Amino acid sequence: MSGQGIATDARTSAGSAIHGLYAITPELENTAELLRLVAAALRGGASVVQYRAKQADAELRREQAAALNALCRQFAVPLIINDDWLLALAVGAAGVHVGANDGEPQAVRAALGPGRILGVSCYNRLELAERVIGVADYVAFGSVFPSATKPDAVRAELELFREGRRRGWRTVAIGGIDQANARSVIEAGADAVAVISAVFGAEDVEVAARGISGFFATGRSSPV
Secondary structure, eight states, X not given: OOHHHHHHHHHHHHHTTOOEEEEEOOOOSOHHHHHHHHXXXXXXXXXXEEEXXXXXXXXXXXXXXXXXXXXXXXXXXXXXXXXXXXXXXXXXXXXXXXXXXXXXXXXXXXXXXXXXXXXXXXETOHHHHHHHTTTOSEEEEEOSSOOSSSTTOOXXXXXXXXXXXXXXXXXXXXXXXXXXXXXXXXXXXOSEEEESHHHHTSSSHHHHHHHHHTHHHHSXXXXX
Protein backbone atom coordinates (compact mmCIF):
# COMPACT_ATOMS: atom_id res chain seq x y z
CA MET A 1 0.00 0.00 0.00
CA SER A 2 1.33 3.46 -0.89
CA GLY A 3 1.99 6.20 1.67
CA GLN A 4 -0.93 8.16 0.25
CA GLY A 5 -3.19 5.16 0.77
CA ILE A 6 -2.12 4.82 4.38
CA ALA A 7 -2.88 8.49 5.01
CA THR A 8 -6.28 8.23 3.36
CA ASP A 9 -7.17 5.17 5.43
CA ALA A 10 -6.14 6.97 8.61
CA ARG A 11 -8.30 9.99 7.76
CA THR A 12 -11.27 7.77 6.95
CA SER A 13 -10.93 6.03 10.30
CA ALA A 14 -10.57 9.33 12.17
CA GLY A 15 -13.50 10.93 10.39
CA SER A 16 -15.83 8.06 11.27
CA ALA A 17 -15.95 9.47 14.82
CA ILE A 18 -17.88 12.50 13.54
CA HIS A 19 -21.45 11.35 13.96
CA GLY A 20 -24.35 12.33 16.19
CA LEU A 21 -24.58 15.29 18.55
CA TYR A 22 -21.58 17.57 18.03
CA ALA A 23 -21.54 19.80 21.12
CA ILE A 24 -19.74 23.14 20.82
CA THR A 25 -18.73 24.69 24.12
CA PRO A 26 -20.04 28.05 25.32
CA GLU A 27 -17.64 30.85 26.19
CA LEU A 28 -16.93 30.55 29.94
CA GLU A 29 -14.05 31.77 32.07
CA ASN A 30 -14.92 29.36 34.88
CA THR A 31 -13.21 26.11 33.90
CA ALA A 32 -14.95 24.05 36.58
CA GLU A 33 -18.36 25.21 35.35
CA LEU A 34 -17.37 24.52 31.74
CA LEU A 35 -16.37 20.98 32.66
CA ARG A 36 -19.61 20.46 34.58
CA LEU A 37 -21.69 21.48 31.58
CA VAL A 38 -19.69 19.43 29.09
CA ALA A 39 -19.85 16.37 31.35
CA ALA A 40 -23.63 16.71 31.41
CA ALA A 41 -23.72 16.90 27.61
CA LEU A 42 -21.53 13.81 27.37
CA ARG A 43 -23.80 11.91 29.73
CA GLY A 44 -26.67 12.97 27.47
CA GLY A 45 -25.04 11.37 24.45
CA ALA A 46 -22.82 14.00 22.84
CA SER A 47 -20.46 12.06 20.61
CA VAL A 48 -18.15 14.94 19.63
CA VAL A 49 -17.10 18.03 21.61
CA GLN A 50 -15.59 21.15 20.08
CA TYR A 51 -13.78 23.62 22.30
CA ARG A 52 -14.57 27.12 21.03
CA ALA A 53 -13.20 30.10 22.97
CA LYS A 54 -12.87 33.37 21.08
CA GLN A 55 -12.31 35.66 24.08
CA ALA A 56 -10.09 33.66 26.43
CA ASP A 57 -6.38 34.35 26.66
CA ALA A 58 -3.77 31.77 25.71
CA GLU A 59 -3.23 30.52 29.27
CA LEU A 60 -6.93 29.95 29.91
CA ARG A 61 -7.40 28.31 26.52
CA ARG A 62 -4.57 25.90 27.26
CA GLU A 63 -5.98 25.13 30.73
CA GLN A 64 -9.51 24.53 29.47
CA ALA A 65 -8.49 22.56 26.40
CA ALA A 66 -6.31 20.21 28.44
CA ALA A 67 -9.05 19.68 31.03
CA LEU A 68 -11.69 19.06 28.36
CA ASN A 69 -9.44 16.63 26.55
CA ALA A 70 -9.01 14.59 29.72
CA LEU A 71 -12.78 14.62 30.29
CA CYS A 72 -13.58 13.61 26.72
CA ARG A 73 -11.15 10.72 26.94
CA GLN A 74 -13.06 9.39 29.93
CA PHE A 75 -16.11 9.16 27.68
CA ALA A 76 -14.12 7.94 24.62
CA VAL A 77 -15.33 11.01 22.71
CA PRO A 78 -13.09 13.12 20.44
CA LEU A 79 -12.27 16.70 21.40
CA ILE A 80 -11.98 19.07 18.44
CA ILE A 81 -10.27 22.45 18.90
CA ASN A 82 -11.78 25.38 17.05
CA ASP A 83 -9.33 27.34 14.87
CA ASP A 84 -6.08 26.56 16.72
CA TRP A 85 -4.19 23.52 15.45
CA LEU A 86 -1.16 24.38 17.60
CA LEU A 87 -3.34 24.12 20.71
CA ALA A 88 -4.81 20.85 19.45
CA LEU A 89 -1.33 19.37 19.14
CA ALA A 90 -0.20 20.82 22.48
CA VAL A 91 -2.97 19.16 24.49
CA GLY A 92 -3.22 15.99 22.41
CA ALA A 93 -6.74 16.70 21.16
CA ALA A 94 -8.34 14.48 18.53
CA GLY A 95 -8.41 17.22 15.92
CA VAL A 96 -9.13 20.75 14.84
CA HIS A 97 -11.84 22.66 12.99
CA VAL A 98 -10.90 25.59 10.77
CA GLY A 99 -12.84 28.32 9.02
CA ALA A 100 -12.13 30.58 6.07
CA ASN A 101 -9.55 32.68 7.94
CA ASP A 102 -7.79 29.96 9.92
CA GLY A 103 -5.19 28.77 7.41
CA GLU A 104 -5.19 26.64 4.29
CA PRO A 105 -6.63 23.18 5.03
CA GLN A 106 -3.72 21.55 3.18
CA ALA A 107 -1.20 23.26 5.47
CA VAL A 108 -3.21 22.42 8.58
CA ARG A 109 -3.42 18.78 7.48
CA ALA A 110 0.33 18.67 6.97
CA ALA A 111 0.84 20.03 10.49
CA LEU A 112 -1.66 17.65 12.08
CA GLY A 113 -0.60 14.51 10.27
CA PRO A 114 -3.00 11.84 9.02
CA GLY A 115 -4.21 10.47 12.35
CA ARG A 116 -6.02 13.55 13.67
CA ILE A 117 -9.42 14.84 12.60
CA LEU A 118 -9.65 17.92 10.40
CA GLY A 119 -12.97 19.68 9.85
CA VAL A 120 -13.51 22.65 7.56
CA SER A 121 -16.32 25.20 7.52
CA CYS A 122 -17.74 25.50 4.01
CA TYR A 123 -20.67 27.78 4.85
CA ASN A 124 -23.10 27.41 1.92
CA ARG A 125 -20.45 26.72 -0.71
CA LEU A 126 -20.47 23.33 -2.37
CA GLU A 127 -17.45 24.23 -4.49
CA LEU A 128 -15.39 24.93 -1.37
CA ALA A 129 -16.31 21.53 0.02
CA GLU A 130 -15.23 19.93 -3.24
CA ARG A 131 -11.80 21.55 -2.92
CA VAL A 132 -11.12 20.56 0.70
CA ILE A 133 -12.73 17.13 1.03
CA GLY A 134 -9.53 15.40 -0.05
CA VAL A 135 -7.69 16.65 3.04
CA ALA A 136 -10.61 17.20 5.44
CA ASP A 137 -12.33 14.41 7.36
CA TYR A 138 -15.60 16.31 7.36
CA VAL A 139 -17.10 19.53 6.04
CA ALA A 140 -19.55 21.75 7.91
CA PHE A 141 -22.36 23.69 6.25
CA GLY A 142 -24.29 26.48 7.93
CA SER A 143 -26.05 28.41 9.16
CA VAL A 144 -28.87 25.97 8.48
CA PHE A 145 -31.37 28.01 10.52
CA PRO A 146 -31.19 31.52 12.02
CA SER A 147 -28.51 31.51 14.72
CA ALA A 148 -28.19 33.68 17.80
CA THR A 149 -24.44 32.94 17.88
CA LYS A 150 -23.91 34.21 14.31
CA PRO A 151 -27.02 36.20 13.33
CA ASP A 152 -25.44 37.49 10.10
CA ALA A 153 -24.22 34.12 8.86
CA VAL A 154 -25.12 32.97 5.36
CA ARG A 155 -27.88 30.38 5.14
CA ALA A 156 -27.10 26.81 4.02
CA GLU A 157 -29.89 24.87 2.33
CA LEU A 158 -30.67 21.28 3.26
CA GLU A 159 -29.88 20.28 -0.32
CA LEU A 160 -26.18 20.62 0.57
CA PHE A 161 -26.50 17.67 2.95
CA ARG A 162 -28.41 15.63 0.40
CA GLU A 163 -25.65 16.29 -2.12
CA GLY A 164 -22.95 15.50 0.45
CA ARG A 165 -24.66 12.20 1.19
CA ARG A 166 -24.82 11.35 -2.53
CA ARG A 167 -21.09 12.01 -2.81
CA GLY A 168 -20.20 10.01 0.28
CA TRP A 169 -18.93 13.01 2.25
CA ARG A 170 -19.13 13.27 6.02
CA THR A 171 -21.04 16.46 6.79
CA VAL A 172 -21.85 18.47 9.90
CA ALA A 173 -24.80 20.87 10.11
CA ILE A 174 -24.49 24.00 12.23
CA GLY A 175 -26.57 27.06 13.00
CA GLY A 176 -29.83 27.39 14.88
CA ILE A 177 -30.29 23.64 15.35
CA ASP A 178 -32.47 22.51 18.24
CA GLN A 179 -34.73 19.63 19.20
CA ALA A 180 -37.56 21.00 17.06
CA ASN A 181 -35.62 21.01 13.78
CA ALA A 182 -32.73 18.57 14.21
CA ARG A 183 -34.57 15.63 12.68
CA SER A 184 -35.09 17.45 9.37
CA VAL A 185 -31.36 18.06 9.06
CA ILE A 186 -30.47 14.47 9.90
CA GLU A 187 -33.01 13.14 7.42
CA ALA A 188 -31.52 15.42 4.75
CA GLY A 189 -28.19 13.64 5.19
CA ALA A 190 -26.13 15.35 7.90
CA ASP A 191 -23.88 12.94 9.81
CA ALA A 192 -23.74 15.24 12.82
CA VAL A 193 -25.51 18.33 14.13
CA ALA A 194 -23.43 21.00 15.86
CA VAL A 195 -25.23 22.70 18.75
CA ILE A 196 -24.34 25.35 21.31
CA SER A 197 -27.28 27.13 22.91
CA ALA A 198 -29.91 24.40 22.44
CA VAL A 199 -27.81 22.20 24.73
CA PHE A 200 -25.68 24.45 26.91
CA GLY A 201 -28.36 27.11 27.26
CA ALA A 202 -30.92 24.59 28.49
CA GLU A 203 -32.00 24.34 32.12
CA ASP A 204 -31.01 20.66 32.13
CA VAL A 205 -28.06 20.15 29.79
CA GLU A 206 -28.08 16.36 30.01
CA VAL A 207 -31.76 16.13 29.11
CA ALA A 208 -31.34 18.58 26.23
CA ALA A 209 -28.40 16.62 24.86
CA ARG A 210 -30.29 13.36 25.14
CA GLY A 211 -33.23 14.85 23.27
CA ILE A 212 -31.09 15.69 20.24
CA SER A 213 -28.70 12.75 20.34
CA GLY A 214 -31.70 10.43 20.48
CA PHE A 215 -32.67 11.37 16.94
CA PHE A 216 -29.61 9.52 15.66
CA ALA A 217 -30.85 6.25 17.17
CA THR A 218 -33.88 6.42 14.88
CA GLY A 219 -32.39 8.40 12.00
CA ARG A 220 -30.11 7.19 9.25
CA SER A 221 -27.15 5.15 10.35
CA SER A 222 -23.55 6.26 10.00
CA PRO A 223 -22.02 5.13 6.70
CA VAL A 224 -19.58 2.24 6.92
